[in-house]
Amino acid sequence: MDLKDLYRDVILDHNRQPRNFGVLTHPDAHADGHNPLCGDRLTVWLRLDGDRVADIRFEGKGCAISTASASLMTEAVKGKDRVAIQQLYERIHTLLTQPHVAASDASLGKLAALAGVSEFPARVKCATLCWHTLNAALEHSADAVSTE
Amino acid sequence: MAAPRASAARGFDAAQVRRDFPILEQHINGRPLVYLDSAASSQRPLAVLRAVEYYETHIHANVHRGVHTLSQAATDAFEGARERARRFINARSTREIVFVRGTTEGINLVAQSFGRARLGKGDEILISALEHHANIVPWQMVCEQTGCTLKVAPINRRGEVELESLLGLLNARTRLVAVAHVSNALGTIVPVERIVQAAHSCGALVLIDGAQAVAHSPIDVRELGCDFYAFSGHKLYGPTGIGVLYGREELLAEMPPWQGGGEMIRTVSFERTTYNELPWKFEAGTPNISGAVGLAAAMDYLESLGLEALAAHERHLLTQATAAIERLPGIEIIGTAAHKAAVLSFTMRGCHPHDLGTILDSQGVAIRTGHHCAMPVMTFFDIPATARASFGCYNTEADVAALVAALEKAREVFS
Ligand SMILES: Cc1ncc(COP(=O)(O)O)c(C=O)c1O
Numbered sequence: 149m150d151l152k153d154l155y156r157d158v159i160l161d162h163n164r165q166p167r168n169f170g171v172l173t174h175p176d177a178h179a180d181g182h183n184p185l186c187g188d189r190l191t192v193w194l195r196l197d198g199d200r201v202a203d204i205r206f207e208g209k210g211c212a213i214s215t216a217s218a219s220l221m222t223e224a225v226k227g228k229d230r231v232a233i234q235q236l237y238e239r240i241h242t243l244l245t246q247p248h249v250a251a252s253d254a255s256l257g258k259l260a261a262l263a264g265v266s267e268f269p270a271r272v273k274c275a276t277l278c279w280h281t282l283n284a285a286l287e288h289s290a291d292a293v294s295t296e
Numbered sequence: 297m298a299a300p301r302a303s304a305a306r307g308f309d310a311a312q313v314r315r316d317f318p319i320l321e322q323h324i325n326g327r328p329l330v331y332l333d334s335a336a337s338s339q340r341p342l343a344v345l346r347a348v349e350y351y352e353t354h355i356h357a358n359v360h361r362g363v364h365t366l367s368q369a370a371t372d373a374f375e376g377a378r379e380r381a382r383r384f385i386n387a388r389s390t391r392e393i394v395f396v397r398g399t400t401e402g403i404n405l406v407a408q409s410f411g412r413a414r415l416g417k418g419d420e421i422l423i424s425a426l427e428h429h430a431n432i433v434p435w436q437m438v439c440e441q442t443g444c445t446l447k448v449a450p451i452n453r454r455g456e457v458e459l460e461s462l463l464g465l466l467n468a469r470t471r472l473v474a475v476a477h478v479s480n481a482l483g484t485i486v487p488v489e490r491i492v493q494a495a496h497s498c499g500a501l502v503l504i505d506g507a508q509a510v511a512h513s514p515i516d517v518r519e520l521g522c523d524f525y526a527f528s529g530h531k532l533y534g535p536t537g538i539g540v541l542y543g544r545e546e547l548l549a550e551m552p553p554w555q556g557g558g559e560m561i562r563t564v565s566f567e568r569t570t571y572n573e574l575p576w577k578f579e580a581g582t583p584n585i586s587g588a589v590g591l592a593a594a595m596d597y598l599e600s601l602g603l604e605a606l607a608a609h610e611r612h613l614l615t616q617a618t619a620a621i622e623r624l625p626g627i628e629i630i631g632t633a634a635h636k637a638a639v640l641s642f643t644m645r646g647c648h649p650h651d652l653g654t655i656l657d658s659q660g661v662a663i664r665t666g667h668h669c670a671m672p673v674m675t676f677f678d679i680p681a682t683a684r685a686s687f688g689c690y691n692t693e694a695d696v697a698a699l700v701a702a703l704e705k706a707r708e709v710f711s
Contacts, residue, residue: 151654151655151658151705151709154654155651155655155709155710160709160710185666186648186649186650186665186666186680186681187666187667187674187680187681188650188680189680209680210648210650210680211648211649211650211651212647212648212651212710213650213651268654270654271650271654274650
């Protein structure tokens with residue numbers, strides 16, 4: 149188990165300086181996520197343009213994996229429609245749980261930096277919290293979601 | 297850091313003790329295991345493993361219900377374990393020793409038996425702000441069931457129970473005070489003797505959650521004067537799934553059973569059932585017999601080490617680890633009570649406890665990270681979680697050195 153594989157430079161960078169961080173004013177949807185096991189909390193705000201995510205921001209307190217994953221996610225989904233986001237999430241999920249299947253998936257771009265998480269099963273939930281929260285926001289659900 | 301020595305505490309050779317724990321001989325992620333999570337669950341010495349194995353391979357049968365030889369032998373082993381536990385905490389009688397699954401079940405027993413039957417609107421239960429969820433939620437449930445009220449004595453920034461405030465909350469309506477002996481999240485040793493005195497002078501009973509205390513210093517329930525004392529085998533170098541609820545005989549005798557079934561009855565008919573005597577009245581169903589046997593062996597083992605010497609050894613490690621960690625940049629120790637036991641909770645600036653836990657694990661160092669089942673404590677300190685190192689009889693100065701080195705590694709990764 150190699151720490152450098154988990155804490156890649158991209159992850160550390162997005163943890164230190166999360167992108168799209170902070171409240172989005174006048175959002176069309178938002179959702180809160182919570183991982184009670186480690187106390188990670190996250191809010192995702194969306195501005196929608198029809199079926200497309202026109203803007204997305206997040207805020208929260210969490211570990212490096214959860215913060216970096218959320219930051220990378222906001223960059224990746226901006227401009228995408230629901231179907232594309234759902235497909236992306238499925239590929240991320242494969243990356244986190246079946247890395248060998250996902251190894252050749254070049255379309256993941258920077259998100260591929262999360263590949264190391266698969267070696268640390270206890271941390272997969274940290275990386276997926278933001279995606280569950282995004283999903284809840286997309287469903288216009290105002291309820292808090294939980295990864296537990 | 298000084299080269300690893302046995303221990304500065306005279307009469308205690310932790311390096312030797314370590315050899316009694318086969319699980320510690322392994323490597324984790326290519327490094328020798330450094331186990332600093334005994335507050336969550338301690339490891340078991342060979343003496344315990346062998347006692348359980350002997351029981352399982354030579355003695356096992358159901359207890360209290362057969363005339364055959366093994367049934368008698370199993371009953372003797374189980375009741376012998378009860379006598380061992382009585383001596384361990386100096387209870388007056390084995391009728392005061394109820395075997396339960398652990399601390400959680402012991403507290404729930406008191407809540408559901410004493411609490412539900414005896415409490416009502418206007419009555420108050422008093423706890424402190426440093427309690428484990430196991431000493432919060434059962435009381436909230438009783439409050440919902442009976443209409444009584446839960447009061448919470450505050451803690452200060454050092455993580456000590458504000459004794460004056462607690463005493464101020466005691467009044468004629470207080471029926472029960474339930475406090476931890478030692479906080480699992482902060483390490484604080486709570487002055488339970490003072491609390492018992494004050495509570496009794498108000499006519500309130502006292503339950504002590506001893507989960508974090510029993511493995512670290514000798515416990516004498518008569519000297520403490522408490523009414524109930526609950527603890528778990530698995531934090532005492534014994535098996536999981538077994539623990540003890542001590543209750544004063546006069547109280548237990550008056551309390552209704554909380555679960556019905558076999559063992560706890562004397563006679564059953566469809567018209568009328570009479571209950572067994574103490575302590576079996578509270579032990580419905582076939583108990584964890586091998587667990588009790590293992591727990592008794594763990595008590596023998598601990599006493600052979602010497603609880604006073606062990607306490608001194610752990611104090612030494614705690615002092616040393618505290619000093620070493622405090623020197624690291626960005627570290628904040630959470631829980632700085634004047635009197636602490638074997639628990640060191642902390643945060644590192646710029647590195648979430650969850651990341652710390654992963655990095656330390658990669659170095660073979662096992663610590664606990666999270667809220668430690670004490671969410672109100674985390675809320676009080678306005679943090680989501682802490683990293684917690686806790687010490688036991690097998691920990692050495694070399695373990696403290698490994699912890700410090702692993703923390704330096706974490707800082708390197710997150711610099
Ligand atoms: C202070 C305290 N109380 C209660 C408990 C619950 O013990 P168990 O899970 O063995 O029932 C624990 C265990 O973490 C504890 O530390």
